[in-house]
Amino acid sequence: MKTQKKSWIQSLFAYAEGEKKKMLLSVVLSVVSVTVGLAPFYCMYRIICLFVEGGADTAGITGWCLWALLAYGVKIVTFTLSTGVSHNMAYHVLEGLRLRLADRFLHAPLGDVENHTIGEIKSMMVDKIENLEPPLAHMIPEGAGHVVLPIVSIAALLCIDWRLALASLVTFPLSVVCMMLTMVISGKNFQTYDQSNAYMNSTIVEYIEGIEVIKAFGRAGVSYEKYAKAITDFRTFVVKWLSSTYLTMKLSFALFPSTLIGTLPVALALAAQGIITAPTAALAVMLSISMVGSLAKLEVFSENMRQVEFTVKGLQEFLEMPELPEPKERAEVPSTGVELKEVHFSYTGRAEDEVLHGVNLSLPQGSFTALVGPSGGGKSTVAKLIARFWDVSSGSVEIGGVNVRDMPLSQLSEYVSFVTQDNFLFRCSLMENIRLGNPKATDEEVRAAARAAQCEEFIKKLPKGYDTLAGEAGKRLSGGEKQRIAIARMMLKNAPIVILDEATAFTDPENEDRIQQSIAALTKGKTLLVIAHRLSTIRNADNIVVLKDGAIVAEGTQEQLLDACPLYWEMWQAHIGAKNWAVSSAAKEA
Ligand code: ADP
Ligand code: MG
Numbered sequence: 001m002k003t004q005k006k007s008w009i010q011s012l013f014a015y016a017e018g019e020k021k022k023m024l025l026s027v028v029l030s031v032v033s034v035t036v037g038l039a040p041f042y043c044m045y046r047i048i049c050l051f052v053e054g055g056a057d058t059a060g061i062t063g064w065c066l067w068a069l070l071a072y073g074v075k076i077v078t079f080t081l082s083t084g085v086s087h088n089m090a091y092h093v094l095e096g097l098r099l100r101l102a103d104r105f106l107h108a109p110l111g112d113v114e115n116h117t118i119g120e121i122k123s124m125m126v127d128k129i130e131n132l133e134p135p136l137a138h139m140i141p142e143g144a145g146h147v148v149l150p151i152v153s154i155a156a157l158l159c160i161d162w163r164l165a166l167a168s169l170v171t172f173p174l175s176v177v178c179m180m181l182t183m184v185i186s187g188k189n190f191q192t193y194d195q196s197n198a199y200m201n202s203t204i205v206e207y208i209e210g211i212e213v214i215k216a217f218g219r220a221g222v223s224y225e226k227y228a229k230a231i232t233d234f235r236t237f238v239v240k241w242l243s244s245t246y247l248t249m250k251l252s253f254a255l256f257p258s259t260l261i262g263t264l265p266v267a268l269a270l271a272a273q274g275i276i277t278a279p280t281a282a283l284a285v286m287l288s289i290s291m292v293g294s295l296a297k298l299e300v301f302s303e304n305m306r307q308v309e310f311t312v313k314g315l316q317e318f319l320e321m322p323e324l325p326e327p328k329e330r331a332e333v334p335s336t337g338v339e340l341k342e343v344h345f346s347y348t349g350r351a352e353d354e355v356l357h358g359v360n361l362s363l364p365q366g367s368f369t370a371l372v373g374p375s376g377g378g379k380s381t382v383a384k385l386i387a388r389f390w391d392v393s394s395g396s397v398e399i400g401g402v403n404v405r406d407m408p409l410s411q412l413s414e415y416v417s418f419v420t421q422d423n424f425l426f427r428c429s430l431m432e433n434i435r436l437g438n439p440k441a442t443d444e445e446v447r448a449a450a451r452a453a454q455c456e457e458f459i460k461k462l463p464k465g466y467d468t469l470a471g472e473a474g475k476r477l478s479g480g481e482k483q484r485i486a487i488a489r490m491m492l493k494n495a496p497i498v499i500l501d502e503a504t505a506f507t508d509p510e511n512e513d514r515i516q517q518s519i520a521a522l523t524k525g526k527t528l529l530v531i532a533h534r535l536s537t538i539r540n541a542d543n544i545v546v547l548k549d550g551a552i553v554a555e556g557t558q559e560q561l562l563d564a565c566p567l568y569w570e571m572w573q574a575h576i577g578a579k580n581w582a583v584s585s586a587a588k589e590a
Contacts, residue, residue: 119202
């Protein structure tokens with residue numbers, strides 16, 4: 001259910017939920033700091049009065065100097081405290097945001113996450129969230145102070161003489177006009193800036209990630225040029241943007257804090273006519289000088305505001321990504337058979353893109369089912385729907401008769417182990433990579449799983465054994481070895497339903513044999529679904545299901561299918577042919 005969209009300011013404050021007290025404290029301290037900062041001007045005024053009135057003695061002057069010093073001290077201390085508190089608050093908020101975003105990615109449909117490039121996500125999680133630090137730590141508390149100071153100063157001028165207050169504001173209208181002009185000229189440039197920046201980010205990630213392919217194919221030039229062009233485009237755009245607003249922006253920057261232009265002549269004129277005294281004229285001038293710093297800061301902040309608005313809006317888009325709805329309460333699941341009922345599914349949500357057209361599939365508890373068929377037929381999609389990486393468009397996926405939507409994702413994940421084609425290893429030791437299957441497992445249990453998954457032999461050959469970092473090992477491990485690590489992980493997890501999306505790549509006979517052994521150990525007694533490319537591995541399946549173009553065309557045992565399903569017969573022949581060819585060419589090489 002979509003809630004009313006919050007304005008970006010509300011969102012910014014909502015991110016600081018739980019940190020509000022700190023924010024308030026830092027605002028109060030900042031306001032105290034700038035207000036107290038006016039006191040030295042008053043002390044100066046009193047000293048000038050002493051001279052003019054002829055009562056200047058060392059004691060009097062020293063007294064006022066000490067007061068000024070004290071006020072200055074309070075100003076510095078309160079300002080320091082305010083920034084301390086606000087930075088503490090800001091980094092707590094950034095931490096909360098980063099954690100919340102990561103959590104969002106976990107609960108969103110996989111497709112919504114994969115729609116974003118790694119560069120985009122990295123730029124959001126790292127850079128853009130970091131961009132919120134200045135507004136939270138500086139703009140809000142200091143901004144409050146810098147708003148209060150001119151108000152107090154103008155109020156003080158008003159108390160002296162209304163004409164002085166008015167004079168201090170004389171450049172204000174013109175600078176506002178310049179500021180508005182700048183905004184109009186800038187227009188939608190922030191958006192382009194952002195897109196350009198995100199594109200630059202994703203091209204560099206692509207360049208580095210693809211560096212192996214780029215080197216292998218000698219295409220370094222093309223890919224590098226893509227990156228270089230992104231950088232050049234970004235530079236051209238920013239320079240053009242800046243120069244288009246240069247004049248109006250600088251004018252407004254110059255005019256806005258120019259309070260003295262009005263106050264100085266008016267103060268002098270009033271003093272000359274005897275309406276105010278000379279010391280009061282000096283005080284008026286000092287008050288209007290005191291505003292300059294604050295007004296200049298406010299101007300910079302208002303520039304930054306739009307940047308912040310843009311960041312917050314970008315964040316909102318990620319933070320409001322739809323989540324897969326899930327109940328809080330665990331469901332009662334009596335068995336671990338899986339059933340797909342009339343499942344229709346489209347990745348885009350549009351009917352014309354449908355990839356599964358009414359699939360009915362039953363995996364009885366403890367049975368071994370194989371899913372075969374031409375590439376692109378929807379096999380992996382079926383597997384991902386059982387693990388609920390996406391929700392079906394219509395129909396249902398049930399475990400033990402319970403719709404997977406009616407159990408928490410964490411409960412579903414206890415039931416289902418999914419070994420995919422890309423076996424991702426995290427940047428920690430191999431021991432920890434396997435332990436991911438069950439964080440509570442002891443080292444000995446991890447080793448036992450590794451042994452059963454046929455991993456121990458190659459792990460022991462690594463210089464640091466189980467302590468080898470996956471990053472270091474990653475490049476040395478073959479695809480088949482990585483897959484066996486993934487299988488060991490799943491063994492520790494020991495879920496009752498196992499889905500294997502078999503990889504085509506790792507077909508060397510030695511590896512295949514070992515993988516088969518480790519899979520056999522993993523799947524004993526489990527409800528097993530294997531997506532098979534090498535049909536020899538699933539000969540013994542209880543049920544072989546042939547999926548083509550998103551629909552089931554036949555199912556049965558190997559013998560039944562060889563008789564009844566021409567497509568399966570063809571696939572089997574092709575498989576045997578390929579196998580014989582591999583064997584004979586291997587023999588030739590030897
Ligand atoms: P198989 O595993 O049988 O080779 P898949 O289930 O991977 O087939 O794909 C079925 C269809 O869905 C294909 O047409 C494929 O292009 C499409 N498809 C797969 N993944 C996605 C995705 N993330 N977004 C959009 N379409 C997809
Ligand atoms: Mg597939």
